[in-house]
Amino acid sequence: MTNLISAEGLKKLCDEYDYLWKVERPKVVRGVSDAAAEGDRSENAEYIYGKKRLREIDRKLKHIGSRLKVLKVAVPPAKPTMASFGCWVTYEEETGDERCYQLVGPDEIDVSIGRISLDSPVGQALLHKKLDDEVTVKKPGGMMTVYITGISATRPEL
Numbered sequence: 564m565t566n567l568i569s570a571e572g573l574k575k576l577c578d579e580y581d582y583l584w585k586v587e588r589p590k591v592v593r594g595v596s597d598a599a600a601e602g603d604r605s606e607n608a609e610y611i612y613g614k615k616r617l618r619e620i621d622r623k624l625k626h627i628g629s630r631l632k633v634l635k636v637a638v639p640p641a642k643p644t645m646a647s648f649g650c651w652v653t654y655e656e657e658t659g660d661e662r663c664y665q666l667v668g669p670d671e672i673d674v675s676i677g678r679i680s681l682d683s684p685v686g687q688a689l690l691h692k693k694l695d696d697e698v699t700v701k702k703p704g705g706m707m708t709v710y711i712t713g714i715s716a717t718r719p720e721l
Contacts, residue, residue, distance in 0.1 A: 564669055564682060565668045565669060565680070565681045565682050566633045566634050566635055566668065567634070567635055567636075567637040567648050567667075567668040567681070568634045568635070568636060568637065568667075568668045568670050568671060569636065569637065569638075569639070569649060569667065569668075569671065570636050570638075572667070572668070572670060572671040573631075573634060573636055575671075576627060576630065576631065576634075576670055577631070579627060580624065580627045580628065580631065583620055583623060583624055583627075584624060587620055588617070588620050588621075588624070591613055591616050591617050591620060592617065594609065594613045595610060595613035595614055595617060597609075598610035598613055630670060634668075634670065637649065637668075639716055640716065641716055642716065643714050643715065643716055644693065644694075644714070645691055645692060645693045645714065646666060646689045646690055646691060646692050646693075646711070646714055647666065647690065647691065648666055648667070648668070648681060649665065649666065649667065649716070650665065650666055650714055650715065650716065651663055651664070651665045651677075651713075651714070651715050651716070651717065651718050651719060652664055652665075652666060652689050652692075652711060652713070652714055653711070653712050653713035653714075653715075653719055654689070654698070654709040654710060654711050654712060655709060655710045655712050656707065656709050657707065657708055657709070661712065662709075663677055663713070663718070663719060664677050664678070664679045664685070664686075664689075665677055665678045665679070665718065666679065666680075666681050666686050666689065666690065667679070667680065667681065668680065668681060669681075669682055677718070684700060684701045684702065685700050685702075688700040688701070689711070692711055693711065693714070694711055694712075694713070694714055695710070695711060695712075696710070696711045697709075697710055698710075698711060
């Protein structure tokens with residue numbers, strides 16, 4: 564798993580950790596404590612749900628905490644000449660469809676806004692490729708050939 568993250572992504576991850584630790588967890592702990600004070604815990608839905616939610620929060624805190632220890636902030640190149648971390652890569656599929664993705668670390672993935680992991684099959688196929696390169700991408704349905712039509716530091720208008 565790639566341990567690279569943008570400064571923006573690191574801040575977002577730290578903010579999430581702080582929110583869970585300082586706001587969400589204390590609120591749930593109070594709720595569990597209040598529910599426990601009501602008596603029989605075996606039939607107390609608020610107590611049972613609160614304990615479950617507390618375990619979820621603690622798992623998330625442990626995961627984020629371990630990631631924060633190993634993450635390295637990477638600065639994308641201002642004028643990229645090849646696909647690398649933080650770059651927006653535009654490619655044309657054999658069908659003529661054009662796609663554009665930003666290559667990011669696994670902690671910043673959000674396909675809905677065009678961010679894919681460097682570790683994904685598409686990310687691995689595009690990494691270190693240059694403009695006009697022909698790239699073979701392994702997809703669940705088989706192999707696909709794409710042509711890189713753009714590499715930039717900012718999201719291009721399509």
